[in-house]
Amino acid sequence: MVLELYIDWISQPCRAVAMLLMDNNIEHQVHEVGIMKGETKSAAFKQVNPSGKIPAIVDDGFQLGESHTIMRYLCASRNLPDHYYPSDIKQRAKVDYWLDWHHTNLRHGSMRLIRANIFGPIRNFSQQTIDELRKEGDEVLKSSFSFMDEALSSSNYIAGGNQLSIADIALACEVTTLPIAGASCEDYPNVQAWLNRISTEVKSWHQANAVMDQFIASMKK
Ligand SMILES: N[C@@H](CCC(=O)N[C@@H](CS)C(=O)NCC(=O)O)C(=O)O
Incomplete structure (x- = not known):
């Protein structure tokens, strides 16, 4: 299953995660969650990340928030080049x-x-x-x-x-x-x-x- 990425492009931690995915050609599907529209606090998004914060990912059913944690997870799970x-x-x-x-x-x-x-x-x-x-x-x-x-x-x-x-x-x-x-x-x-x-x-x-x-x-x- 393709990795699902929940972001708002205006957000710093969201862009950091997106860059790591894009630079390494990791297939993913973007779901935009508007901060200004209050969508991070919606019941639907809290099913994805109970903290109501973006970025978040769902990788084959595995849900994860916190940009630094997600980046470390991607490095390990996708065996990214060691320098990252x-x-x-x-x-x-x-x-x-x-x-x-x-x-x-x-x-x-x-x-x-x-x-x-x-x-x-x-x-x-x-x-x-x-x-x-x-x-x-x-x-x-x-x-x-x-x-x-x-x-x-x-x-x-x-x-x-x-x-x-x-x-x-x-x-x-x-x-x-x-x-x-x-x-x-x-x-x-x-x-x-x-x-x-x-x-x-x-x-x-x-x-x-x-x-x-x-x-x-x-x-x-
Ligand atoms: N420590 C978190 C910070 C996440 C964070 O603060 N996200 C902001 C966007 S930059 C957010 O979701 N704000 C929406 C809100 O608080 O309602 C990370 O690195 O992922």
Whole structure:
């Protein structure tokens, strides 16, 4: 049975999973679940992922959520090239380190700004809430980018090594979404160079980012 993928193309973790599938020609069927339409919280979608979050997959009846977990599962179940999630235990631990770091650092900051600048006005958050989210988001992003910039001063890839890993894909998808929230990595030259590198090495980068790129372009009009 073909693998079922539940995503919204605007979502960072969704695009990371989609890129891994597309770059490796893994057959899959996309089911779009609109975040803005509230479809992640529908009873039908919660049958697929009870947490009400995307991405999610169903692989021959096996249901799985959480983008990092899905990516690791795909690496193992589809025997993907070793560089994505290395079998060397120490290199693998480095990839896991950055995937874990992502949740409470880069993504934490990015989500604060997205909530403040996108969801705040739509969902009528108070000005105080928006200001607090912005302040925290700015601070967390600044320290996250400084930390990444330092790591990338001695390596072309976030987890070290000399090839792309799933940590690069997950983090790069987060960084490339930041213009939606009015932020960017342009003050961090190593992060910027790394983002350019990842965007050329991931073959499906532009295809997977097309909806988000259109959204960003429409915001500038
Ligand atoms: N840690 C999760 C985060 C998933 C997540 O936050 N997904 C968002 C889209 S980017 C979502 O489903 N939001 C819908 C909602 O909360 O209703 C992962 O990496 O998969």
